[in-house]
Structures are given as C-alpha cells and as structure tokens.
Amino acid sequence: MSSKALTDSTVQRLLHTAIEVFAERGFRATTVREICARANVNVASVNYYFRSKEALYSQALGLAIREANERYPIAQAQDKALPSEQRLVLFIDNFLHKLLDDSHLGYHSKLITREIAEPTNAFDEIIASAIIPQFALLEDIVRQLLGPDAGHNTVKRCLLSILGQCLVFKHSRSVVARLHPELIADESAIKQTAEHIAKFSLSALSQLSEIRRD
Amino acid sequence: MSSKALTDSTVQRLLHTAIEVFAERGFRATTVREICARANVNVASVNYYFRSKEALYSQALGLAIREANERYPIAQAQDKALPSEQRLVLFIDNFLHKLLDDSHLGYHSKLITREIAEPTNAFDEIIASAIIPQFALLEDIVRQLLGPDAGHNTVKRCLLSILGQCLVFKHSRSVVARLHPELIADESAIKQTAEHIAKFSLSALSQLSEIRRD
DNA sequence: AATCATTTTAAACACTTGTTTAATACAATC
DNA sequence: GATTGTATTAAACAAGTGTTTAAAATGATT
Structure with a gap:
C-alpha cells in the first residue's frame, strides 16, 4: 500500500463509513456490503485496502x-x-x-x-x-x-x-x-x-x- | 400449540438457552443453530414452537x-x-x-x-x-x-x-x-x-x- | 393393536455472509 | 505512446443464515 493511502478518498470514505455502520450495528451484525454500499465503493475494496473486515474494524475504532x-x-x-x-x-x-x-x-x-x-x-x-x-x-x-x-x-x-x-x-x-x-x-x-x-x-x-x- | 407447552421441556430449554445466547451475542449475531445446539434440540424446533427467531427473542426477553x-x-x-x-x-x-x-x-x-x-x-x-x-x-x-x-x-x-x-x-x-x-x-x-x-x-x-x- | 394428533428429525430451500479471483480501467514514468 | 504499477470492477466461491418441508418417531385414545 502506497503512502498516499492516508489521503486516498476511497480509504477515507471506507473508514468513516465503517465507523458509522459498526457503531449502528456492532461488529458481527455489520456487513461489509453495507459499508461498501454506503461508501459507494466496490465490495472487494475492504479486502484490498484492509486485509479483512476485522482489520477494518480495528482501524476504524482507532480513528474514532x-x-x-x-x-x-x-x-x-x-x-x-x-x-x-x-x-x-x-x-x-x-x-x-x-x-x-x-x-x-x-x-x-x-x-x-x-x-x-x-x-x-x-x-x-x-x-x-x-x-x-x-x-x-x-x-x-x-x-x-x-x-x-x-x-x-x-x-x-x-x-x-x-x-x-x-x-x-x-x-x-x-x-x-x-x-x-x-x-x-x-x-x-x-x-x-x-x-x-x-x-x-x-x-x-x-x-x-x-x-x-x- | 397445546397448553402443556408451558411445562414442555423442549420449549423451556429453548427459552432459557435463548436468554443466554441472545445476551452473549445480541439478536442479529445470534444464530438459531447455536441456540438449538446448546439446547440439544433440532433446528426446526424454533420455527415449530415459536414462529420465528424474532418471536423467540421476544418471548425470551419477556421471560428474562x-x-x-x-x-x-x-x-x-x-x-x-x-x-x-x-x-x-x-x-x-x-x-x-x-x-x-x-x-x-x-x-x-x-x-x-x-x-x-x-x-x-x-x-x-x-x-x-x-x-x-x-x-x-x-x-x-x-x-x-x-x-x-x-x-x-x-x-x-x-x-x-x-x-x-x-x-x-x-x-x-x-x-x-x-x-x-x-x-x-x-x-x-x-x-x-x-x-x-x-x-x-x-x-x-x-x-x-x-x-x-x- | 390401530388410529390419531403431536413432536422430532434430516434434508433441502433460497438468501446472505466474508473473501478471492481475474479481468479491466487508470495514471504515472520512460 | 507503450509500459508498468496501482485501483476498481463484476463475478464467483465456500460457508453460514433463517425457514420450510415431508417423513419418521412418539404417545395418548379408542
């Protein structure tokens, strides 16, 4: 992952949307697809930028x-x-x-x-x-x-x-x-x-x- | 459903197990299969005695x-x-x-x-x-x-x-x-x-x- | 013992899940 | 402008979801 990821709009949108959805539904009840739909990115992006749903959660929590x-x-x-x-x-x-x-x-x-x-x-x-x-x-x-x-x-x-x-x-x-x-x-x-x-x-x-x- | 359901061991076990699992995991993250496995009953029992997972939750909550x-x-x-x-x-x-x-x-x-x-x-x-x-x-x-x-x-x-x-x-x-x-x-x-x-x-x-x- | 309603069961249903893949689009470098 | 590394996409994957079904087991009534 390149260093520009920090300002990458896709990553940023994913993180902030993840905060929203995880906060609303909790970890297990949250679906990767809902996060991606709200963030207007492809489903595969979560596993492309973060390694898994769990890693995305961890990063989103830290950002929050x-x-x-x-x-x-x-x-x-x-x-x-x-x-x-x-x-x-x-x-x-x-x-x-x-x-x-x-x-x-x-x-x-x-x-x-x-x-x-x-x-x-x-x-x-x-x-x-x-x-x-x-x-x-x-x-x-x-x-x-x-x-x-x-x-x-x-x-x-x-x-x-x-x-x-x-x-x-x-x-x-x-x-x-x-x-x-x-x-x-x-x-x-x-x-x-x-x-x-x-x-x-x-x-x-x-x-x-x-x-x-x- | 007959009136003896109140003392039916299957129904009782389902309700009390449901309280446990729903409390541990929350409604959405709880699976009917886990409740049934812990209660030692068949998966279909939930829909047989209660009409749905949601109805079981409601009854379990009331009992709690x-x-x-x-x-x-x-x-x-x-x-x-x-x-x-x-x-x-x-x-x-x-x-x-x-x-x-x-x-x-x-x-x-x-x-x-x-x-x-x-x-x-x-x-x-x-x-x-x-x-x-x-x-x-x-x-x-x-x-x-x-x-x-x-x-x-x-x-x-x-x-x-x-x-x-x-x-x-x-x-x-x-x-x-x-x-x-x-x-x-x-x-x-x-x-x-x-x-x-x-x-x-x-x-x-x-x-x-x-x-x-x- | 036969009949009957009730209970239990295994299997299947259609759908959703997180993740992977392989093809395509993009953008910078030479 | 071709090449190359990155980003995005649609499609597929296997596993798991709530629910339904239809057959089997059970137990009471006749």
Whole structure:
C-alpha cells in the first residue's frame, strides 16, 4: 500500500463509513456490503485496502478514538491552576457533550461505548487511548477534592459514580429519550444536565471529604 | 400449540438457552443453530414452537424480565413505613445485585440492558415491565428525600444520577474488571460498592434539598 | 393393536455472509 | 505512446443464515 493511502478518498470514505455502520450495528451484525454500499465503493475494496473486515474494524475504532479526542480535547480540565471544583465542572461538561454529540461524534462515542460493552480483540486499544487518560485526569481532580486522607477504593468508587452519571445518558439513551426527552432535548438542556451532575457530585464529594477514609 | 407447552421441556430449554445466547451475542449475531445446539434440540424446533427467531427473542426477553423480577423483588424498598434513607439503600443494593449477579441472572440483566442499548421491536415490553416500575419506585423515594419543593427536572436528573452509578458497573464492566477489579470481586465488595453509591447519593440529595428548586 | 394428533428429525430451500479471483480501467514514468 | 504499477470492477466461491418441508418417531385414545 502506497503512502498516499492516508489521503486516498476511497480509504477515507471506507473508514468513516465503517465507523458509522459498526457503531449502528456492532461488529458481527455489520456487513461489509453495507459499508461498501454506503461508501459507494466496490465490495472487494475492504479486502484490498484492509486485509479483512476485522482489520477494518480495528482501524476504524482507532480513528474514532483519535477524532473524538481531537474534537473534544480535555486541555481545559487539565489546567491545574484552576480550582478543582471548576475543573470537575469542565470535565463533566466535556465528557457529556462528547457522549451526546450527534452532529459529528455520535457514531464515535457509540462505537467506543459499544466496544466497552462487548469487547473484541481491539479492546486493548480502547483502554489505552480512550479510557486511561480520562480516568487519570478525573482521578487527579477527585483526589484533590477528597483530600489526602481519602482511601484508594473511595477515590475509585467516586470516579465511577461521576462517570456513571454521564454514561447513563449514552447507554440508556433510548430510555431517557422515551421517558424524559426534555433532559437531552437540545444544547442548553445538556448543559443543565451537566451542571446537575457536577453539583450532585460536588455535594457528595465535599461531604465525603469531611467524614473519613476507608 | 397445546397448553402443556408451558411445562414442555423442549420449549423451556429453548427459552432459557435463548436468554443466554441472545445476551452473549445480541439478536442479529445470534444464530438459531447455536441456540438449538446448546439446547440439544433440532433446528426446526424454533420455527415449530415459536414462529420465528424474532418471536423467540421476544418471548425470551419477556421471560428474562419476569424471572429477574421474581428473583430480586423490590418489596423491601417499597415499604413506606421505612425511612426514605433506608429505602434508598435497599433499592440500590437490590438493583446493583440484580445487575452483577452472575450465578443465575447475569444473562437476564445483560439481555435487558442490551435491549436498552439497542432497542428492537420488543423495546416497549422492556419499558413497561422492567423500567417504569423501577423508575416509579425510585422516584417515590427520591421525591421524599428532596422534599416537596423539588422541581420536576431535578427529581428526574437525580433518578438518573443514582441509576447511572449502578449501571456503569454493568455497561462498563469490562473496564472495571480491567482497571479496578477489586470493586466487584465478590459479594462483600459489591455490598461495599452499593453502600458507597447510597452514601454518595444521600449526601448529594440532602445537600440539594437544602438549596432550592428549579 | 390401530388410529390419531403431536413432536422430532434430516434434508433441502433460497438468501446472505466474508473473501478471492481475474479481468479491466487508470495514471504515472520512460 | 507503450509500459508498468496501482485501483476498481463484476463475478464467483465456500460457508453460514433463517425457514420450510415431508417423513419418521412418539404417545395418548379408542
């Protein structure tokens, strides 16, 4: 494969279409033919440019992670000069928008959360490039909010409490859309939801930091 | 189909095997042949007893919901004589155990959360018999904890904050198992996690109830 | 024991799957 | 402009899909 493949329109179209279809249907339920039909390329192209359906999936997943991180950089929340409370608000707002962005990234986060829910061989890639950085950043923030006396497991559980509050809107989106659509109706609703999660979590964290360690 | 079908061993084996395989692979990626092989019945049985693969899925889903509700009844948390704080603890403990039970119900909750993540035609069944009752019960508890002045959207968002903290252990189980396996290692770890979620949420709710409405 | 409806079975159906092939089209280099 | 390496195409491949069929096995009723 020549080096111009990076800008090759066929390869690019295949990758981005693959992100869409794999996100919609999952790996096994996705057919190579559907990807090719949507991308307007011949069926054989998948095995010509990538070696197999699985290799295409792996590459598409990697691209999805990179593009998601480009579009929603966590730089703001990383600024250690800011007060921890504000950094938490920034993190949650960023994370929630990344999850609920339909315009461009809906497929990216869907594909990523799908891989998490049902890991394939590409799972290690996800862990290393999409999960661990987020975990580390949030852990940094939470540790500061809880104070130095907080036990290891307490910190971990608080991380998951915060992430879970965000992720529920992705994983159970169908339920939210059915029962409480107004919570994710538009940009301002998402922002309010992010503020709620931040307030909810900050209340809990401040109270936990007063009490004890484990 | 005769009425004895209810106790027919072939039908029963098909249904329970279907719960397993559909939970593992999802609807489209599941093959009728694999279900039949695991259940030790002929391939044609699916179309003989149920009319199609889709009908089998629908029936299996309904059975999963019924069995999950039987095994983890929410009766305790419904007891209005108990203080709201304790009812919340009971609810979370029950819900988390239901989600993380591997011995019998792992497949049931997996199938249910999968249907939520990727709704099929059977989605309405899930909403009505598995979601709404849980939502209503938790809403009752949360409303008492927040007081009568709490706004509608605040209540809803608090519901999702609590449910999300539990669900993350199911949806992102692969990540938790990889990065923080000790949090769900055994029965006592799960209990501690449930206690954390309850404490975390009660702290937040008590603080929110002091402040304001929306 | 014979009859009958029900259940189980192996085989086949038509269709879709990922992948391969071999022929064609294209575009740059000499 | 012929040559050569790359890209695209239609067609075919073997394996797997849900479903149907028609024959065989089963078990209860007469």
